[in-house]
Amino acid sequence: MKLVRYGAPGSEKPGIIDSQGKIRDLSEQVVDISSATLAAGALRDLASLNIDDLPLVPGEPRLGPCVGGVGKFLCIGLNYSDHAAETGASVPPEPVLFTKATSAIIGPNDDVRLPRGSTKTDWEVELGIVIGSACKYVSETDALDHVAGYCVVNDLSEREYQLERSGTWDKGKGCDTFGPLGPWLVTKDEVPDPCALHMWLDVNGHRFQDGSTATMVYRPAFLVSYLSQFMTLHPGDVISTGTPPGVGMGQKPPVFLKVGDRIDLGIEGLGSQHQRVVEDRGLPDNA
Template sequence: MRLVRYGRPGKEKPGLFDEEGRVRDLSAIIGDIDAAALGDKALRKLARIDPKTLPLVRGTPRFGVPVKGVGKFIGIGMNYADHAAETGAEPPREPIFFLKATSSLSGPDDPVQLPKGSKKTDWEVELGVVIGTRAQYVTEEEALNHVAGYCVVNDVSERAYQFEMGGQWDKGKGCDTFGPVGPFLVTRDEIHDVQDLDLYLEVNGKRMQSGNTSSMIFSVAQIVSYVSRFMTLEPGDIITTGTPPGVGMGRSPQRFLKKGDKLRLGIAGLGEQQQEVVAFPK
């Protein structure tokens, strides 16, 4: 299934895509796509519904984050060796992870807002993993059973805040609008091999990033298992799993986002995002 939340910010309704790519309204079936809807039993119940029996959503609605009530938004750093190389870093021996503020979450096509004083805001297309059932000290063999599904994430990052101002990476990762997620949550049964998905990102029509999840240093199963050793993962938590090469920081000369830039990014089978970069409102 491809589950979505559509409508104005803060007023989103649950929905799903039918076989023709049209949005169907789920609000008579479930209250929202939240923790209660992400377990295996709840997803199987939704999967039994014939989409043709659901009301058709007219027009081209805005999409929000496909999960309501995200408790933790966890990022994995330097998880592609070629990305680590372009930044001058050694590939990590163990997963690096950090927290992105949940206040950074935004819809997949909502504008990306440059924070005040930003000079090095960068892009990062990433595979997002949505947790479906509670995971605590899970093995790699068990890990994917705790996943509800997958989505596209743009791990927008302000590099000066991240690397030049001391402290943790969180400082450059959690600004408002720095976490576009969606357009939809694709349930794990729809993805044949999560370690063989193409990723891409364009800025103003120019391809900047191309990669495949087969190049991850740590697989999705390894990541879920590893993170669950240090914090309990709850339904609705999102882990964004690292980016392939081609970020602005790694280019020569470096290239960072400016007002008016247009981003287009996606992952095979998981849909596409499009964002315009805007200035911080005065």
């Protein structure tokens, strides 16, 4: 299944994508595609539906983040050896873990707001893992049993804040709008091998990233197991698993985002995103 959330920010409704790529409304079946829905085991019931019997959503509504009620937004750094090399780093002996603030989460095609004074905002196409059931101390063998599905993540990063402003990476990773999720939450039955997916990212029509999840060092089952040794993973938690080479800071000379730029990115079978970079004018009207 390809599950979506559509509508105005903060008022998204649940939907599912039919065989023609159209959105069908799920409001009569579930309240939302959210942590609560996943925890209640609703995916099993949704899988039994005849999608063509559901109401067709007219037009092309805004798509929200593909999962609501995210409790933890966990990210893995330097998880592709060729990306580590382009940044002058080496693959660490254990996964690098950092977090993004949940206030960074936006829809897949929403505007990215360039932080005030930023000169080094960068892009990163990544495979996102969405947790479907709680787990702690889970084995690598059983880890994927606790995964609901996968999605596209753009792990936007302000490199000056991340690397030059002291402390952890989080201050450069958790800026508002730095975590587009979606367009869909694709259930794991439709992704038989998450380690064999083509992934790409363009800026202003130029292809910067063109890679594959096949070159991940630490793979999804390992990452879920590994993280569960440190904390309980809950339904709706998102794990962003790292990026292939081609980020802005790895270009010679480096290239960073500016107001007016367009970002297009996607992962095979998981859909695509596009964002415009705009000036951050402070709190939005709906805050």
